[in-house]
Amino acid sequence: MQLVILSGKGGTGKTTLVSSFAHLSGRDTIKxxxxxxxxxxxxxxxxxxxxxxxxxxxxxxxxxxxxxxxxGRCQAVCRFDAIxxxxxxxxxxxxxxxxxxxxxxxxxxxAIRLEEEDSGEMIxxxxxxxxxxxxxxxxxxxxxxxxxxxEIRKASLELxxxxxxLIIIDGSPGIGxxxxxxxxxxxxxxxxxxxxxxxxxxxxxxxxVARHFRVKSYVVINKFDLNPAMxxxxxxxxxxxxxxxxxxxxYDPVVNQSNFESKPLVxxxxxxxxxxxxxxxxxxxxxxxx
Amino acid sequence: MKIAVLSGKGGTGKTTVSTNLAxxxxxxxxxxxxxxxxxxxFLKPRDLKESDVNIMxxxxxxxxxxxxxxxxxxxxxxALVNTGKRILVFEDLCHGCGACSLACPEKxxxxxxRKIGVLFEGTYEKADFFSGRMALNEPMAxxxxxxxxxxxxKGRDHIVDCSPGTSCNVVKxxxxxxxxxxxxxxxxxxxxxxxxxxxLVEEMDIPMGIIINRSNEYDPLxxxxxxxxxxxxxxxxxxxKAAAKIYSEGKLLIxxxxxxxxxxxIKKQVLEEVDHAISHS
Ligand code: SF4
Ligand code: SF4
Numbered sequence: 001m002q003l004v005i006l007s008g009k010g011g012t013g014k015t016t017l018v019s020s021f022a023h024l025s026g027r028d029t030i031k032x033x034x035x036x037x038x039x040x041x042x043x044x045x046x047x048x049x050x051x052x053x054x055x056x057x058x059x060x061x062x063x064x065x066x067x068x069x070x071x072g073r074c075q076a077v078c079r080f081d082a083i084x085x086x087x088x089x090x091x092x093x094x095x096x097x098x099x100x101x102x103x104x105x106x107x108x109x110x111a112i113r114l115e116e117e118d119s120g121e122m123i124x125x126x127x128x129x130x131x132x133x134x135x136x137x138x139x140x141x142x143x144x145x146x147x148x149x150x151e152i153r154k155a156s157l158e159l160x161x162x163x164x165x166l167i168i169i170d171g172s173p174g175i176g177x178x179x180x181x182x183x184x185x186x187x188x189x190x191x192x193x194x195x196x197x198x199x200x201x202x203x204x205x206x207x208x209v210a211r212h213f214r215v216k217s218y219v220v221i222n223k224f225d226l227n228p229a230m231x232x233x234x235x236x237x238x239x240x241x242x243x244x245x246x247x248x249x250x251y252d253p254v255v256n257q258s259n260f261e262s263k264p265l266v267x268x269x270x271x272x273x274x275x276x277x278x279x280x281x282x283x284x285x286x287x288x289x290x
Numbered sequence: 291m292k293i294a295v296l297s298g299k300g301g302t303g304k305t306t307v308s309t310n311l312a313x314x315x316x317x318x319x320x321x322x323x324x325x326x327x328x329x330x331x332f333l334k335p336r337d338l339k340e341s342d343v344n345i346m347x348x349x350x351x352x353x354x355x356x357x358x359x360x361x362x363x364x365x366x367x368x369a370l371v372n373t374g375k376r377i378l379v380f381e382d383l384c385h386g387c388g389a390c391s392l393a394c395p396e397k398x399x400x401x402x403x404r405k406i407g408v409l410f411e412g413t414y415e416k417a418d419f420f421s422g423r424m425a426l427n428e429p430m431a432x433x434x435x436x437x438x439x440x441x442x443x444k445g446r447d448h449i450v451d452c453s454p455g456t457s458c459n460v461v462k463x464x465x466x467x468x469x470x471x472x473x474x475x476x477x478x479x480x481x482x483x484x485x486x487x488x489x490l491v492e493e494m495d496i497p498m499g500i501i502i503n504r505s506n507e508y509d510p511l512x513x514x515x516x517x518x519x520x521x522x523x524x525x526x527x528x529x530x531k532a533a534a535k536i537y538s539e540g541k542l543l544i545x546x547x548x549x550x551x552x553x554x555x556i557k558k559q560v561l562e563e564v565d566h567a568i569s570h571s
Contacts, residue, residue, distance in 0.1 A: 009326045010454055011301010015479065037455035038299045038483040059366060079346075079387055080436075095461055098432075100387030101366050114366070140456040140490035146429065173300045173454055174325035177429035197540035198305070198328040205326065208426050226531065227538035251531075259477030260508040 001288060002167045004183050006210060007192040008202030010035075010173040013222035014192045016255060016265050018170040019044045020277045023264035026129040030165050032156045033135040034149045034172045034182040036120065041170055042135055044262050047127040055136065055151065057119035057144015059099030065089040067111035074103035074112060098143070119144045122152055132159055146177035153181070166290055175209050188288055189215040190246065190280075194222050195230035203234065207243070217243060218287065220280055224248040244287075247280035249273045291317075291447040291564055294467035296491070297474065298483020300326070300454035303503030303527065304473045306537065308451035309333050310544045311471075311560070313415065314553045318448035321421035322463040324407060324434045329451055331540040335412035335419035343422065343437045344403035345386030345430075350377045354398035361390035361399060382429055407434040411441060418446070435462045456486045464491060469564045470498035471524065476508040481515060488519065497567045499524040501556065522563065525556035 005021075007014040019041060022031050033041040061082075063074070068089035075083040075090060082096035083103060089111075092103075104112040119142040125133040134156040136148050149172065156167055169186065172178035183189065189210050193203035203219075210217045219238050224231040231248065238245050252273035258265045265274045295311075297304040305323070309332040312319035321329035330338075348361075348370075355377055362370045362377065369383035370390060381404060391399035407424040420441060422434040431453060439462065442448060452463035464470055470491045474484040484500070491498050498521065502512050505526035516523050527533075533543055543549045 009301055009328075010299040011303075035299070037457055038479075038486055040299075040479045040482060043478055043482060077388065077392060095465065098385055098387065099366055100385055100389050101364050102387050102389035102392055105364060105389055105393045138457065140486050141458055141461045141493065143458045145457055174431075175426065176325050176424060176431050180427075180429055194538075196538035197331050198326075199538075201328065201331070202326045205426060212427050223534075226534045230538055251534075256477070256504075256506055256508065259475075259479060260511065262478040 001188070001290065002169060002186040003188045003190070003284065003288065004169040004171045004186045004215065005190050005192065006171040006179070006183070006206055007173065008175060008206035009199070012192045012194045012199060013249065015040055015170065017190070017192055017220065017277060018168060019264040020266040020274065021168055021281055023266055024278065024281050025166065025168070027131045028165065029131060030156050030159060030162060030167045031131065031133040032153055032167060032169045033133065034152070034170055034178065036136045036138040036145050036148050036172065036178070039135045039137060042125055042133055044264055045127045045133070047125040047133060049123050049125050051124040053122045054118065055120045055122050055148055056116040057138070057142060057147050058117050059114040060094055060097045060117050061092045061099060061103055061112055062115055063090055063092055064111045067109050069109045071108060073106045073108065077102045077106050117142070120148055122148070122155060124155060132156065145172070146181040149178055149181035175205050179206070179209060180213070183210060183213045183215050186215050188284070189217040190220055190284060191217055192220045192222055193234060195224055195227040195234060197230070200230065200234055204237070207241070218246045218284060219243050220246055221248045223251045225250050246283045247276050249276045291568070292450065292467045293560065293564065294450045294452055294464045294470045296452045296460060296464065296470060296472055296487050297454060298456060298487040302473050302475050302480065304454065305329055305332070305451055306503065306543060307471065307473050307501055308449050310542055310553050311556060312417065312449040313542055313544055314557045316416055318418040318420070318442070318446050319414065320438060320442060320448050320450045322435050322438065322450055322459070323453045324422040324424045324431045325453065327421045327423050329421055330410070330419070332542050333414040333419055335414045338410045338412035341409050342405045343407045343409050343434045344405050345433050346388060346401040347381050347384050347386055347404040348379055348390050348399045348401055350379065351398045351400065352376050354396045356396055358395065360393050360395060364389050364393040385430070386433065406430060409434065409437055409441065431459050432462065435459055456490045460490065461494070464494055464496060467496050469560065469567050470496050471560065472498055472500045473503055474500060474512055475504045476502060476506055476511050478511070481511055484512070488521070497563065499559070499563055502526040504529040522559070524559045525552055527552055
């Protein structure tokens with residue numbers, strides 16, 4: 001069974017929730033960190049990397065300056081403005097190239113080839129409590145996050161006893177390709193939101209995406225007491241969509257400390273937010289029947 | 291002058307900085323976070339003109355198609371599948387590159403414009419406002435960002451609110467900037483993500499400075515790093531419940547006198563830095 005934690009936009013407390021769940025469930029769960037741009041979860045837990053694999057998420061065109069006859073057809077067909085006239089021949093602006101192949105198709109001199117780009121690495125980590133964390137680093141500026149996420153999720157499902165365990169997925173932010181890759185085929189989801197106008201707008205969008213992918217979704221409102229009126233509005237919306245609000249986390253300065261010390265919030269006994277997260281964890285477990 | 295505002299990940303206050311600073315400087319604001327655009331909430335633009343963003347997507351003329359499979363082999367994004375009876379197009383995988391129609395020997399592929407999002411152009415205060423919004427259940431932000439970029443009039447000063455993270459879409463926002471502002475928060479995660487964003491901007495050879503949002507007693511975590519990396523701290527925005535409330539209501543923080551002062555300070559520093567950057571390039 002798979003559970004994904006989502007939050008339209010980052011910074012709403014998604015990682016606070018995921019790291020706490022990870023700590024509470026220990027070796028009973030497998031973790032997947034789908035925030036491949038800035039994978040963070042491993043920073044909270046001691047662990048050792050047991051497997052690393054290079055990942056290529058896209059290709060780039062390369063023009064052989066010796067073979068190029070300067071006809072300019074490649075530039076004419078490129079829809080990404082990725083080809084410019086260089087001193088000697090046409091050349092590819094790597095940053096803009098999507099590796100789509102159009103230039104190669106039209107080149108009469110066979111001067112263009114596509115080459116796999118080094119886009120990142122997939123990493124399997126064993127945490128101190130003996131559970132697995134599947135994660136990745138996408139190199140800054142690289143392409144192919146959706147594909148990379150599919151790969152690390154696949155890796156988590158191939159682990160021993162993966163089918164009998166709960167897999168906790170830290171979803172990627174946004175609503176585009178990386179999110180879709182994080183939630184495809186996932187049964188349960190928790191959407192973390194905040195009582196702000198922007199948070200509310202983002203929440204509605206991510207909820208629609210989760211619904212489209214048939215993820216059974218629940219809601220958590222973080223820092224609900226910073227704007228109780230807005231929290232009420234969000235709850236009202238949830239009622240109208242028959243979405244269950246699993247919990248409301250109060251603003252708690254201990255969160256700053258846990259972020260600074262890089263420990264899961266639930267290890268702090270005095271944390272009121274941590275207490276609420278423990279309750280949320282129990283509720284979602286009973287919703288999932290585990 | 292083009293200033294790009296980034297953060298290694300979402301939620302660190304990138305939009306807060308971009309909108310308040312654009313307002314303080316009186317220059318155009320451009321929202322590249324097309325997955326979850328929020329700038330409009332704070333700047334409340336007027337006279338918004340909405341237009342569609344399309345990408346050209348293939349349609350197969352099954353009568354002409356000989357199932358030669360050339361298009362399937364040409365497509366780099368697995369958007370075409372040969373079932374043995376026909377060629378299927380998986381539209382949400384298609385990048386709209388046109389390679390398949392160029393490659394088809396039977397001229398069996400035509401294209402139609404498929405809507406993947408919308409673009410907004412308007413004004414706020416005395417400056418222009420640009421943003422875009424990706425349609426739900428569409429995967430690709432890139433073409434929308436590129437289209438917004440084409441609409442920005444040449445030579446106008448503007449601030450770009452980049453997409454979160456450090457992906458290729460962020461590169462589109464930072465590309466061509468005179469200066470980059472990195473927004474971060476004082477936590478281990480904040481620092482980790484900041485380093486990734488700095489790496490990206492360094493590689494693009496663009497000068498930059500840092501703003502610490504939700505500044506608190508743990509600031510030295512970021513300050514020490516900034517010192518070691520020779521990066522200037524442009525300003526610090528402290529967390530306060532009052533500010534959080536203003537933000538939650540979709541208002542500009544600059545309405546609060548104490549925060550206005552902070553932004554005036556940031557503005558001054560940014561202008562100095564940009565001047566310096568432009569005169570040295
Ligand atoms: S237009 Fe490009 S991406 Fe789309 S199906 Fe054709 S080859 Fe593939
Ligand atoms: S290249 Fe043209 S003829 Fe060949 S399979 Fe594709 S659509 Fe059909």
